[in-house]
Amino acid sequence: xxxxxxxxxxxxxxxxxxxxxxxxxxxxxxxxxxxxxxxxxxxxxxxxxxxxxxxxxxxxxxxxxxxxxxxxxxxxxxxxxxxxxxxxxxxxxxxxxxxxxxxxxxxxxxxxxxxxxxxxxxxxxxxxxxxxxxxxxxxxxxxxxxxxxxxxxxxxxxxxxxxxxxxxxxxxxxxxxxxxxxxxxxxxxxxxxxxxxxxxxxxxxxxxxxxxxxxxxxxxxxxxxxxxxxxxxxxxxxxxxxxxxxxxxxxxxxxxxxxxxxxxxxxxxxxxxxxxxxxxxxxxxxxxxxxxxxxxxxxxxxxxxxxxxxxxxxxxxxxxxxxxxxxxxxxxxxxxxxxxxxxxxxxxxxxxxxxxxxxxxxxxxxxxxxxxxxxxxxxxxxxxxxxxxxxxxxxxxxxxxxxxxxxxxxxxxxxxxxxxxxxxxxxxxxxxxxxxxxxxxxxxxxxxxxxxxxxxxxxxxxxxxxxxxxxxxxxxxxxxxxxxxxxxxxxxxxxxxxxxxxxxxxxxxxxxxxxxxxxxxxxxxxxxxxxxxxxxxxxxxxxxxxxxxxxxxxxxxxxxxxx
Amino acid sequence: xxxxxxxxxxxxxxxxxxxxxxxxxxxxxxxxxxxxxxxxxxxxxxxxxxxxxxxxxxxxxxxxxxxxxxxxxxxxxxxxxxxxxxxxxxxxxxxxxxxxxxxxxxxxxxxxxxxxxxxxxxxxxxxxxxxxxxxxxxxxxxxxxxxxxxxxxxxxxxxxxxxxxxxxxxxxxxxxxxxxxxxxxxxxxxxxxxxxxxxxxxxxxxxxxxxxxxxxxxxxxxxxxxxxxxxxxxxxxxxxxxxxxxxxxxxxxxxxxxxxxxxxxxxxxxxxxxxxxxxxxxxxxxxxxxxxxxxxxxxxxxxxxxxxxxxxxxxxxxxxxxxxxxxxxxxxxxxxxxxxxxxxxxxxxxxxxxxxxxxxxxxxxxxxxxxxxxxxxxxxxxxxxxxxxxxxxxxxxxxxxxxxxxxxxxxxxxxxxxxxxxxxxxxxx
Numbered sequence: 001x002x003x004x005x006x007x008x009x010x011x012x013x014x015x016x017x018x019x020x021x022x023x024x025x026x027x028x029x030x031x032x033x034x035x036x037x038x039x040x041x042x043x044x045x046x047x048x049x050x051x052x053x054x055x056x057x058x059x060x061x062x063x064x065x066x067x068x069x070x071x072x073x074x075x076x077x078x079x080x081x082x083x084x085x086x087x088x089x090x091x092x093x094x095x096x097x098x099x100x101x102x103x104x105x106x107x108x109x110x111x112x113x114x115x116x117x118x119x120x121x122x123x124x125x126x127x128x129x130x131x132x133x134x135x136x137x138x139x140x141x142x143x144x145x146x147x148x149x150x151x152x153x154x155x156x157x158x159x160x161x162x163x164x165x166x167x168x169x170x171x172x173x174x175x176x177x178x179x180x181x182x183x184x185x186x187x188x189x190x191x192x193x194x195x196x197x198x199x200x201x202x203x204x205x206x207x208x209x210x211x212x213x214x215x216x217x218x219x220x221x222x223x224x225x226x227x228x229x230x231x232x233x234x235x236x237x238x239x240x241x242x243x244x245x246x247x248x249x250x251x252x253x254x255x256x257x258x259x260x261x262x263x264x265x266x267x268x269x270x271x272x273x274x275x276x277x278x279x280x281x282x283x284x285x286x287x288x289x290x291x292x293x294x295x296x297x298x299x300x301x302x303x304x305x306x307x308x309x310x311x312x313x314x315x316x317x318x319x320x321x322x323x324x325x326x327x328x329x330x331x332x333x334x335x336x337x338x339x340x341x342x343x344x345x346x347x348x349x350x351x352x353x354x355x356x357x358x359x360x361x362x363x364x365x366x367x368x369x370x371x372x373x374x375x376x377x378x379x380x381x382x383x384x385x386x387x388x389x390x391x392x393x394x395x396x397x398x399x400x401x402x403x404x405x406x407x408x409x410x411x412x413x414x415x416x417x418x419x420x421x422x423x424x425x426x427x428x429x430x431x432x433x434x435x436x437x438x439x440x441x442x443x444x445x446x447x448x449x450x451x452x453x454x455x456x457x458x459x460x461x462x463x464x465x466x467x468x469x470x471x472x473x474x475x476x477x478x479x480x481x482x483x484x485x486x487x488x489x490x491x492x493x494x495x496x497x498x499x500x501x502x503x504x505x506x507x508x509x510x511x512x513x514x515x516x517x518x519x520x521x522x523x524x525x526x527x528x529x530x531x532x533x534x535x536x537x538x539x540x541x542x543x544x545x546x547x548x549x550x551x552x553x554x555x556x557x558x559x560x561x562x563x
Numbered sequence: 564x565x566x567x568x569x570x571x572x573x574x575x576x577x578x579x580x581x582x583x584x585x586x587x588x589x590x591x592x593x594x595x596x597x598x599x600x601x602x603x604x605x606x607x608x609x610x611x612x613x614x615x616x617x618x619x620x621x622x623x624x625x626x627x628x629x630x631x632x633x634x635x636x637x638x639x640x641x642x643x644x645x646x647x648x649x650x651x652x653x654x655x656x657x658x659x660x661x662x663x664x665x666x667x668x669x670x671x672x673x674x675x676x677x678x679x680x681x682x683x684x685x686x687x688x689x690x691x692x693x694x695x696x697x698x699x700x701x702x703x704x705x706x707x708x709x710x711x712x713x714x715x716x717x718x719x720x721x722x723x724x725x726x727x728x729x730x731x732x733x734x735x736x737x738x739x740x741x742x743x744x745x746x747x748x749x750x751x752x753x754x755x756x757x758x759x760x761x762x763x764x765x766x767x768x769x770x771x772x773x774x775x776x777x778x779x780x781x782x783x784x785x786x787x788x789x790x791x792x793x794x795x796x797x798x799x800x801x802x803x804x805x806x807x808x809x810x811x812x813x814x815x816x817x818x819x820x821x822x823x824x825x826x827x828x829x830x831x832x833x834x835x836x837x838x839x840x841x842x843x844x845x846x847x848x849x850x851x852x853x854x855x856x857x858x859x860x861x862x863x864x865x866x867x868x869x870x871x872x873x874x875x876x877x878x879x880x881x882x883x884x885x886x887x888x889x890x891x892x893x894x895x896x897x898x899x900x901x902x903x904x905x906x907x908x909x910x911x912x913x914x915x916x917x918x919x920x921x922x923x924x925x926x927x928x929x930x931x932x933x934x935x936x937x938x939x940x941x942x943x944x945x946x947x948x949x950x951x952x953x954x955x956x957x958x959x960x961x962x963x964x965x966x967x968x969x970x971x972x973x974x975x976x977x978x979x980x981x982x983x984x985x986x987x988x989x990x991x992x
Contacts, residue, residue, distance in 0.1 A: 004621040004642040011619045033677040033707025035595025036619060038627045040933035050940035050989045052917070053933060059591070060677075062711045082914050093676035097712075098648070123619065124645035388767040491854050 004227040006376060008354055008394055012123040015132030017055045019139075021162040022190040025086040027054045027079050031072050031103065032093035034059050046397045047163060054083065060096050070101070077111035083446035086195045088116045089135065117142075129213040129306070129393075136190055140218040140371045142324040146226045149205055153252050153263050154184035154209040156228065159215030160191040164395045165309065165408050167191065173406035174208065174235075180272045181245065182304060185254065187524065189218075201224035205261075206251040210234050210408055213332060229255055234308045236317030238284045238413050241394055244400050273410050281410040284417045299323040299424060302368040302379050304351070304359055305392025307332045309407065311342040313391050313416070318346035319381065320413075321420065324368045327351060329359060329373075356380070370424045391416075391421040495500040513539045517553040565876070582902035584890050586909040594932065594949075595709030596717025597674060598627050603961065604637045605724045606744045609772045611668035612638035614707075615655065615686055616676035627932075634867045639665060639804035643678055646680040653684055664695040668730070669773040669943065670722055670772055670857060671700055674707040675759070682711075703727075713888050715791035715952065716864040721769075728773050732780030738765035739826060740777050740805075740916075742795055743788030745957045752960035753788070753813060758828045760834050777802045784829050788813055788957060791866040793894040800912065811897050814867070815874030816843035816962050821897075843959045847878075850966035853973055855879035857926040863887040864931050865948045869898040871929075874904060874965060883925055886911035927972055938966050940989040 012031055020028035022044045030036055036056060043053040049534065058075035074088070079088055090103050097120060107116040109236065121131045136158070152243035158176055160167040171188065178185055186204035187197045201207070201222055209219035209232045219230035229251040235244035248263050256263035262443040273281035287293065301323045303314045307330050314328040328343040329351035330336075336352040343350055351362055355377045363380055364372060371381045371388040375396050390396065391407070515523065519538075526534050541558045542550050586774040599619055614620050621640040641658045655673075662671060673693070675686040690704035703724040707717035722744065732738075739762055742754065748921040754764050766777030779785065787796050790812050800807055810825035811818040820840040828835035844851065859875060861868050863886025872885040886908045892899065899907075908916075913934075920928055920943065928938050928945045936947040946968055956965035985991055 001644060001647050001653060001657065002642050002660065003657070004618070004640045005619055005636055006625050009619045012620065012627075013619075033595065034591050034624060034711040034713075035597065035677065036594065036625045037592065041931070042626055044933045044936040048936055050937060052937040056564070057592075060710065061591075061679075065710070078914055092618045095681050098678065098681045123617070123646075124648065127618070222668060245923040254639070 002355075006356055008376070008422040010039065010128040011094055011392075012121045012126045012128070012131035013091050013093045014308050015126075015128040016089060016128065016135055017043070018107075018128070018132045018162050018164075019135045020054050020089060021049065022160075022192070024192065027056065027083050027088050028056045028196065029075055029079055029088055029090045029091060030055060030093060031096050031101070032057055032060055032304070033095055034061070034212070036093045036095075038435050042163060042395070046395055046399055049162070054085070060099075070106060072101075072103070072106040073110040076107060076112055080110070080112040081094065081344070084345065085114055088112070089347075090116060090118045090120070090122070092120040097123060098428045102104050108401070110371050113483050116503040122263045126526075129332070133214050133217060136215060137217040137221055139198055140189075140201060140221055141225070143159070143195055144202050144222060144226055145199075147200070147202040148201050149255070149259055149261060150184065150186060152184050153182070153205045153261075154186035154203070154230075155252070156186050156201050156204040156219075156222070157188045157224075158186060158201075158207055158209045158219050161214055161391075162189075162191065163395045164214065165391075165395060165399055166305075166405060168400075169406040170210070170403055170412065171406040171407035172404065173411040176411065177241075177245070177273060177409050179365060180268050182250065182268070183205045183248075189215075202228060204228050205255045206248060207230055207261075208248065210312075212306070212335065212338075225438075235310045235409050236309065236407055236416070237310035237320055237410060238282045238410065239320060240312055240315065241282070241409050241413060245429065254314070275411070282413045284413045286422065287417055287421075288321060293321075296424070297324075299370060300366070300368045301370045301372065302326055302363055302366055302377075303328040303391070304330065304332060304371070304373040305433070307335045307339055309392040311339060314319060314343045314346045315374070315412070316413070316416065317420070321417070323370070327362060329353065372420065387426055388422045389419050513542055513550055514548065515550045516552065519555050521556050522552055573663065579900045579901040580903040581896075582905040582907050583855065584892075584907045584909055588910050591713050591864070591910060592713075592862075592913050593623065593713035593888055594627055595623070595677075596707030596712030596720070597676060597681050597709070598709065598714045599717040599721060600628075600638045600674070603744060605717060605768075607670075607769055607771060607773075608620060609669035610637060611662050611666050611671045612673055612674060613658070613662060613702075613851070614638070614640045614676055614724045615643070615679050615684070615689070616640045616674075617643050617678050620676050637668065638945045643682075647683070651691070653679070655689065656696065659693045659762070660697045661701075661720050663700050668700060670703045671706045672724065673702050674705045674717070676707070676821075677709050681710040692712060701728075713866070716794075716888075718789075719792050719794040721893070723798045725769055725773075725776060726795075726798055728805075729768065729776045729779040729799075730777035731785050731803070732860045734766075734781050736778065736780055737782040737784065737830070738777075739784045739786050739808075739830075740779055741767045742763045742792055742950070743786055743957075744769050744797075745769075745788055746955035749957040749961050752965045753819075753873075753958040756819075756823055756959065757826065760823060761832055762827060762830055779805050779813060781805060784808060784826065786810075786826055789867070790837070790869055790895060790898065793891045796894070797945065800949070809897060811873070811901060812870045813958050814870035814956055814961070815877060815965060816840045816847070816959060817877045817901075818870055818873060818963070819843075819957075825844055843962050847962055847966050850961065850963070852968045853957065853970050854966065857881070857969075858866060858883055858923070858927065859927045859969070860916075860920050860923065860925040860988040861885045862885075862920075862930040862934065862948070863911055865952050867951045869895055869902060869907070870964075873898060873901050873909075873970065876905070878966065880969070882906075884908055884911075884916070884919065886916060927969065934974070942988070942990075944972045946972045971985075 017028050017039050037057045040053045040055050043049045056075060056079050058072045064071060082200045088109055103118045106120055106225055119135050121134060147308050160171045160319055165338055175185060187200050189198060206229045207219040209215040209230060216232050222228045223230040231248045231251050233244050234243040252262055255267045270281050271278050301317050303310050303325060310328055310330045313327050317323050318325045325347040327349035328347045330356045332337045332354060333354055339352060360380045370375050371390055372391045374392050374394055375390055378388045378390055405415050410411055523535060538555055538558045540549055547554055576733060578957055597614055604612050632776050641655045647653050673690045679686055687704040690702045693702040705720045706975045707720055750767050757764050768776060770776050772906045779799060779992050781804045785799055786808040796807055801804055808826050811821040813819040813822040820836040823834055824834045856879060856882045860883045866888060868885045868887040877881050884906050929948050930945055931948055937948055938945045950968055954964050954968060955961050
């Protein structure tokens with residue numbers, strides 16, 4: 001018994017539904033009370049699925065239980081009549097499993113021509129990912145027999161799933177890379193697959209299973225049973241992707257040799273991977289050499305998520321983006337040791353827990369500059385005012401963007417870099433505005449200055465966009481603390497960002513210290529956005545050193561000491 | 564499955580023509596009782612809702628209600644784990660103590676769920692043992708399990724459980740007490756309308772804090788605002804011998820008028836609100852004009868289907884089918900009479916409904932979260948049924964919002980349909 005306010009994963013039946021909803025011609029029948037149908041909404045609302053989720057509930061209620069009626073055979077017959085699927089998967093939920101019904105017998109009693117598979121993992125032990133992965137492995141095991149390989153080199157992709165984090169876009173990225181490598185896609189499972197596609201899995205030259213929690217076991221099984229080599233690393237980050245390409249080509253050519261197939265590894269020109277066919281496969285290396293990225297070396301980053309994303313992003317952040325990963329964790333308890341080993345070279349602190357409160361505590365303790373986490377870490381970070389971006393399930397409606405936003409491969413590395421950069425930068429801006437004071441005042445002053453500038457300069461650059469002060473990063477901070485006020489930088493930015501900034505601003509505390517007119521005047525010369533900070537510094541100094549009155553000399557004295 | 568509370572309706576209403584009710588017995592297709600928490604915890608600000616449930620219940624709440632934890636949520640799940648399944652008695656005392664220490668609620672509602680129900684946990688005994696044990700905080704058992712209860716039925720359970728906190732009104736204290744957790748603005752408007760008729764109003768149940776609950780006694784007139792409070796009304800009537808208003812529910816100008824007139828009659832006041840109703844309809848006309856003649860299908864899950872259908876018909880809508888989880892023939896009698904000739908399906912078959920909707924191509928389908936987008940993909944306009952629960956649709960003041968629930972989807976479709984992009988849509992590309 002423990003108190004739960006929120007969970008990283010759903011229970012077993014969610015995983016089963018994810019497989020059914022990924023596929024064509026597979027229908028899940030939940031033997032459950034009506035409340036468990038809530039998962040159907042996840043598919044049509046979050047993923048905006050166009051079809052009715054192929055999940056039907058055989059409703060268990062007090063009345064039928066009391067009367068000893070079991071509607072499961074009727075439900076199976078109705079599903080058969082309405083949908084005529086290739087396979088019906090029957091599953092229990094946490095309550096119905098306690099009834100210990102013989103679902104196999106009930107399934108047989110339905111007497112339908114469709115195959116009925118009872119798959120009922122213990123929901124008290126097995127959660128969403130493991131249940132889905134288990135069903136996927138079971139399907140691979142049931143429907144595959146060794147087959148001769150395809151004539152052209154081809155690979156399977158196992159793992160992309162309905163409600164998987166950016167999985168559909170990952171698939172596009174993988175397919176783009178395979179095309180560049182001259183490899184055909186044999187079969188993708190489970191997303192978009194029919195059972196017949198499963199039967200074709202053994203004819204590939206290799207299998208890609210990029211997600212450790214979904215498809216890894218199936219790929220290993222296929223390797224063992226049918227001799228299709230499994231490439232199971234996760235290509236997230238430039239180096240991991242480059243290694244993955246080598247691993248994949250190695251597996252394919254080894255397979256070709258072993259089967260005496262005609263195949264010469266030809267590594268394409270690097271530019272062939274890029275979207276414009278002329279650039280590097282990923283802009284991440286050059287981006288990280290650019291001068292403003294030097295500031296990232298001192299950034300303290302915390303990473304938390306599922307196994308695949310948390311491990312690979314820890315590595316990418318620590319090595320390619322060269323930040324300090326102050327901690328990394330996963331909610332996947334079953335892969336705890338594997339996780340710790342994977343992130344050990346990149347961080348000293350690891351956490352493996354399914355309780356978000358533990359992660360919250362650690363974030364509070366570590367006070368990182370940036371968090372890469374799940375939706376829950378996003379909320380935690382918001383509470384601590386730490387910038388955060390999401391990198392993993394649990395799924396959210398925002399994880400189904402219309403644009404191309406993959407995580408896997410070179411394209412994925414670019415997208416991740418953009419996302420992390422924007423998050424960290426936005427965080428920095430927030431931080432500066434907050435540190436230096438009242439953004440309400442700042443924006444007002446900025447508007448006044450803007451109005452003045454517009455009055456003196458009749459050629460505004462973008463008259464429709466509002467002027468917002470954007471504080472340039474560390475450079476300005478250093479200059480100001482050295483006592484050399486710089487003119488305000490101006491940029492036109494999205495108006496939508498404005499209320500958010502205003503909302504995070506704190507009002508500078510009123511002061512009781514007395515300033516001479518001269519000292520006041522000097523203070524006024526300092527740009528407004530750093531003025532409160534300088535003011536505070538001077539006043540703190542005055543208090544610490546017992547000055548009742550702040551004179552110009554004292555201001556200079558503080559400036560010199562601070563410099 | 565019908566809540567068979569005897570609310571002792573006067574027999575004068577029995578025997579009038581009623582709507583045709585077909586029972587398909589296909590089970591409820593609604594969110595389970597636990598989801599009532601999402602709205603009620605906001606309404607009742609000194610409460611804590613503790614669900615005796617499982618990992619699935621926690622996952623349901625975070626998904627179905629789209630809720631994230633910001634600071635100190637006033638609801639949570641005492642999660643039954645595998646080791647608890649075989650333990651002779653489930654002990655939640657540490658959890659209750661923790662809630663009391665952290666949240667200091669005036670009341671803890673303990674909701675049961677499917678798993679403890681199947682385990683035959685004596686959760687009422689559990690609530691009794693916990694009640695008052697920590698800082699004198701009462702722990703009230705609320706039946707909300709998905710084996711029996713939908714979202715709105717469990718709301719009835721919660722409101723019913725407040726009975727013990729409702730002070731006893733002395734005989735002779737003849738005032739109206741409105742029952743139903745409606746939005747504050749709607750509540751204020753209904754109270755004002757009642758007071759304009761000279762009716763003394765004692766208050767509303769529930770209130771935002773437990774201490775404010777109005778007194779109910781033998782001369783109190785209890786006026787239920789919602790069609791899913793049969794249990795509450797029955798419990799009050801049995802315990803306090805109060806009078807109960809039997810009328811339409813104050814949803815739509817038509818229902819609100821009858822509701823207020825009938826309420827006035829219970830105080831011996833003859834009210835005629837026909838001019839007021841006409842005025843509201845006049846104001847609604849731009850919206851009603853867009854509803855008139857439209858064919859609408861309600862798949863049914865929120866228990867508001869009867870009054871909503873009655874309003875829609877009054878606005879000139881043809882309701883092809885009004886599905887609903889259940890009909891309580893006594894508690895819903897007046898609504899059923901107002902719906903004479905209407906096709907109503909109790910516990911409808913979802914499979915049959917989908918086929919009918921495809922064939923009949925209604926202008927709008929009011930349906931649950933998971934069917935809406937698939938219908939939209941088939942070019943059938945939809946409205947989420949759950950929005951009717953969360954929208955302030957009560958009284959004359961709520962009529963505009965009620966009409967908007969129909970109009971918004973129709974209007975948006977009409978506008979988007981003018982664009983030359985149909986070939987971009989599902990099924991056409």
